[in-house]
Amino acid sequence: MRFLYYDRVDSLDKNVKIAGAKTFTLSEEFLRSHFRKQALVPGVIYIEAMAQLLGWLIIYSHDFNLSAVMSLVEDVKVPPALRPGFTAEIHGEIISTSRRDSLGRAWITIDGEVVASMNRIIYSHVHKVNPQDLRDLFYYYSGIRTVSSENA
């Protein structure tokens, strides 16, 4: 299993917002045991999807000079029982960001309808990173080939 809960980044606006998508398929590894008589996407996976995508916006906004690790989530709603076979549109926004940490919010829509939301997420920043490694990973993971980066 690859622990990646977005398939692509559709748009990103430095220091402001990001949008991406994740298609949930019946071949997801976690569905083997969640559950055996019905395949239901686990609620926490949506949290991970929102956290991963917004995390990349933070890293991108800091020019890949830091990484971001979730330290708090609050007021989160997730759909408890969705069967795979849908594309989740993931949206994230930065409320504030500093060298030390970031605060944001995120939500997920399916066919235009909000199915999950996270009104508050705080990330702690990690500064021991290799910016080039992060940049390479981001290009690969996001599918974006023409990311403008002022410090590139």
Place this chain on the structure above:
Amino acid sequence: MRYLLIDHITELEPGKVIRGVKNVAMSEDFLEFHFPRNPIMPGVMLLEALTQLTGWYEAASSDFKSWFLISRVRKSNFYGFAFPGDQVELEVEPIESEDPSVRAYRGRGTVNGKKKIVADFEGTLIPLDEIEDVQGQKRFYQVLRRELKQR
């Protein structure tokens, strides 16, 4: 990956608390990505461990008629990191819910007594037989409780 985030259920007091253990192994698939060259147990997987422990709590408290599905996290704090080799001790207890159709719980995870996660979360109960083979689930509970007799 087997999406089974509880290795051992150490204690159950119906109506009060359930306690269990998750051992973090370097062989976990998610550690390859979280993070590259810097393996840390994802906070969300600790939350999933608490969610699954809640499922076992509700199953064992209902003679395996119910399972728990998470629908809301009021608040979840993540402290420090759980690393490969760590044993995360988890516990879940029911807490008050304003809406009688919603169940609420507080879960905690510690490693060597140090807090790693504290989460208040909510969800609903679903009939276990709609999602799992009940006998199979009962047997797996005995495995987790180490109650299976040696044959």
